[in-house]
Amino acid sequence: MVDPVPVPAPVPSGAPAPDPTLRSATAPGPQPGPPAPPNPAAALSLRGLWKRFGQKIAVAGIDLDVPAGSFYGLVGPNxxxxxxxxxxxxxxxxxDAGTAxxxxxxxxxxxxxxxxxxxxxxxxxxxxxxxxxxQLVTYAGLLRGMxxxxVAERTAELLAALDLAKDATTFVVDYSAGMTKKIALATALIHAPRTLVLDEPFEAVDPVSAANIRDILAGYVASGGTVVVSSHVMDLVQRMCDHVAVVAGGHVLAAGTVDEVRGDQSLEDRFVELVGGRQSTEGLAWLRSS
Amino acid sequence: MVAQFVRLKLTLMGNAFRRSVWQTIGFVVGALYGLFVVGMLVVGAIVLGTTDPELAGTVVVLGGALAVLGWWVIPLFAFGVDATLDPQRFVLFGIPQRRLLAGLAVAGVVSVPGVATALSALGASFAWWRTPLALLAALVGAVVAVALCVVGSRATTTALAPLLESRRYREVVTVAAFVPLVLVGPAFAWLGAQLGEGPVDGEAVGGMLTRLAGVVAWTPFGAPWGLGAAVHDGAWGLALARLVVALATLAVAWVVWDRALARALVTPPTSGGAGRAKGLGFFSRFPATPTGAVAARTATYWLRDPRYSGSIAVVPLIPVVLLVVGGGAGSEIFLALAPFTAWILGFSISADVAYDHTAFALHVSSGVPGRADRWGRALPVLVAGGAVTVLFAVVSVAVAGRWDLLPAILGVSVGVLLTSTGVSSATSARLLYPVPKPGDSPFKQPQGAAMATLVAQTVAMVLVLALSLPFLVPGLVAVLADLPVVGWVTLLVGAVVGAVVLVLGVRWGARRYDRGAPELLQRVLSYA
Structure with missing residues (x-):
């Protein structure tokens, strides 16, 4: 059993470089030492995940446990x-290496x-x-062997819940960006999975639909499901998720419950502190209009 | 401003080479080939102008008019082929319209077809090198003609942009464009045959062409090209009239472009009305299994995606093409109708995963078994293609009046359909190559894909041919040696060998798929 790496409460302020003790795996190589065994109770248990594309190492040994029944946020810079x-x-x-x-x-x-x-x-x-x-949601359901x-019953309910019922017969190619995101979400939900992994689910989605989606996801977690979302919007993650992991440069910088990670700061401030890279606003003097 | 646009265009072209060495080599080879063709054109014009100035004038006018017409019309069909300097991209820069127009016009010449047209037009003027005044007039005409090409093509595309932006219009036009493309070759063959048959009346043909050129030289397309000839003949009034026609056309095209651009810059592109379809279509008629779902999706795409329906539109034209090429219904070439069609149909799913593009992620994340994926893609082709193939086989023997050959033709056709579908099922899980993306024009060949495409298609073709030999040989014996009895052997062998290749191909493809579906997905992601 590996708990999410706890974050020590006093954090040296003004230190943009991530504290190495916060990382769960920092050694720059595949399979750094004997990793902890995967956690069978976790919904997702990643160990030593490693991927390089050509010269660029995209993921450099990520260990992460997503507890079953959690609403897990994955945040990190571009x-x-x-x-x-x-x-x-x-x-x-x-x-390239590691297990999931x-x-x-x-x-x-x-x-x-x-x-x-x-x-x-x-x-x-x-x-x-x-x-x-x-048709698309039906297709996703039938592909899962339902x-x-x-499939027909759930498709109708999903389209209604996502406010797409009146567009059910419109081709997806003619959907707006937000509607496309919602119909993609429906294809991910149709088979009632135990764990949902959503990459940027709220991008381009209007506030009303986003609230509806949040309700659906919250209800899903309340009934025992697990949700992992990635996002750029810290406020959203802080409000919505109970766990969070901060990822940068292919490493996990911090992981745990939202309160553990953020301490007494807002998640956004803590994130900026961990990731670093804030510019001083001295330059660009010519941009000031007055 | 003009210089900036030209530099931007050159930078864009240069950056394309930095992506891969092969692309650069391809460009150099293409440029050399283009230079060679242009050189031959120019030499031909000069030789012709020296020996027969009248004929030279006719040829220059007709060829030039075709070039202008091509510049005006082709972009309407091959939309999106070259959008590097789409005026929409300059909307936010607040460039004065006059400067924008001038910049775009000059930059329009800076492209491979632009340079080729300009070189050919200027070079062809030297047909009048013996008469300096005519040469000068021809050079002026060439410059006007090139301007007419570029400005005219911008005017038509910009003016019709609201239409071109509608998805449905684009799709209809795209599928319709396949028809003339397929028929161009046979049309020339037919023309050649007509001219070749009977007593060749060179005089009559020449006279007809001269009269035609006389008319065309008054049209906006031909007028600038007729300047040199008119001056050469000393017909100054005629020359002036043609110049006026050309310049007036240029002015009108410029104004149309100017107005259309002014409107386009304040009207962001819209996709037109949204398409709708009732009910679930094939999804409610096919079995509710993963295989049935993939088959329903594939069948839907065959009808709805121009990249697939373009091939369907071509199928009814195959008999026409073969009739023309074979020179009539009595020819044995027409008997190849069904096997040829069967091969095309089977081959058409050989790039299926690449056609899905990144939508294929749904198959990977759903964990669709390879068996379901492969059979689902193959079955619609087998059922619909099987019906077409059998129909064509019966029609071809009926037209040829050789019912005794039906078993042989049927055997080869069915064998080829099964074999090529089997081979496609296997290769499409292994040999991927970039294809036009969903929503793109089917004519828009992805950059730098020539080598991968060539390798994949050659491998598939050789495999189909080799695996078809067991029934192709008896089939040919039955037809050529006139031994209809062998036809029954062909039918049996074709069905058995085809079925075996199909099953083995699908199984091998399914195994590859099960082992490497994520890798397939990463390949298509890299085409994005």
Missing amino acids: GAGKTTTLSMATGLLRP HVHGTDLWADPAAGKRQLGVLPDGVRLFDRLTGA DRDT
Whole structure:
């Protein structure tokens, strides 16, 4: 059993460089030493995940446990390796090293069993957009091997819950960006997975729909499901999630419950402190209009 | 401002080379080939102008008019092929419209087709090198003609932009554009055959062309090209009239472009009305299994995605093409109709995963078994393609009046359909190559994909041919040696060998898929 790495309360302020003690794995190499065994009770248990693309190391040994029944936020600056990590945790990208366990099942050893328990909303991929909204959700359900009646029933309910019922017969190619995000979410939910992994689920979604989605996700967590979301919006993560991990440069800088990670600061301030990179606002004098 | 636009265009072209060495090599080879063609054109014009000035004038006018017409019309079909200097991208810079227009016009010449047109037009003027005044007039005409090409093409595309932005219009036009493309070759073959048959009346043809050129030279397309000839003949009034027609056209095109651009700059692109479809379509008719779902999705795409429906639009034209090429219904070439169609249909799913593009992620994240993915993609082709193939086989023997050959033709056709579908099922899980993206024009070939495409398609073709030999040989024996009895052997062997190749191909493809679906996804992601 590996608990999320606790964060020591007193943090040296003004130190932009991440404190090495906060990381769960920092050694720059695949399989740094004997890693802790994966946690079979966790919804997602990542150990020593490592991925490089050419010269660039996107993910450099990430260890993370997402407790079952948690609402887990994954935050990090652009290019931190969030999408790469989530892709490796959901079977979309084979890691160079490391393992990903889904409720105790080794995803990369038994992809079929692992993927059955996962609902995935990947970021930056297309949909089969020549289908109508209803057809696309039906397609996702049938691909999961569900029976026709259940798929029809759940498709109707999902479209209604996501405020897409009147657009059910419109081709997805003609949807707006927010509607596309919502229909993709519906394809991830149709088979009632034990764990949902959502990459940037609120991007381009209008506030009303975002509130509806948050309600759906909160209800899902309350009934025992697990949700992992990645986001840039710290306020949202602080309000919505109970756990959070800060990722930058392919490493986990801090992980734990939201209160543990943020201490007595706001999550946003803590995030900026961990990641660093704030510019002083001395320059750009010419930009001041007065 | 003009210099900045030209520099921007050159930078954009230069940056394309930095992506890969092969692309640079491809460009250099293409440029050399283009220079060669342009050189031959110019030499031909000069030789012709020296020996037969009248014919030279006719040829220059007709060829030039075709070039202008091409510049005006082709972008309407091949939309999005070159959008590097889309005026929409300059909206936020607040560039005065006059400068923007001038910059875009000059930058329009700075492209491979632009340079080729300019060189050909200027070079062809030297057909009049013996008469300096005519040469001068021709050079002026060439400059006007090139301006007419660029400004005219901008005017038509910008003026029709609201139409071109509608997805449905684009799709209809795209599918319709396949028809003339497929028929161009046979049309020339037919024309050649007509000219070749009977007594060749060179005089009559020449006279007809001269009269045609006389008319075309008065149209906006041909007018600038007729300047040199008119001056050469000493017809100053005619030359002046043609110049006026050309310049007036240029002015009108410029004004149209100016107005259309002014409107386009304040009207952001809209995608037009949203399309709708009733019910679940194939999804409620096919079995509710992963295989059935993939088949339903594939069938829907065949009808709704122009990249697929373009191939469907071509199928009814294959008999026409073969009839023309074979020179009539009696020819044995027409008997190849069904096998040829079967091969095309089977081949059409050989890049299926690349056509899905990143939407394929749904298959990977859902953990669709390879068996379901492969059979789902193959079944619609087998069912619909099987019906078309059998129909074509019956039609071809009926037209040829050789019912005794039906078993042989049927055997080869069914064998080829099964074999090429099987081979496609296997290769599409292994040999991926970039294809036009969803929503792009099917004519828009992805940059730097030529080598991968060539390798994948050659491998697939050789495999199909090699695996088809067991029934292709008896089929050919039955037809060529006129041994209809062998036809029954062909039918049996074709069905058995085809079925075996299909099953093995699908199984091998499914195994590859199960082992490497994430890698397939990463490959298509890299095409993004």
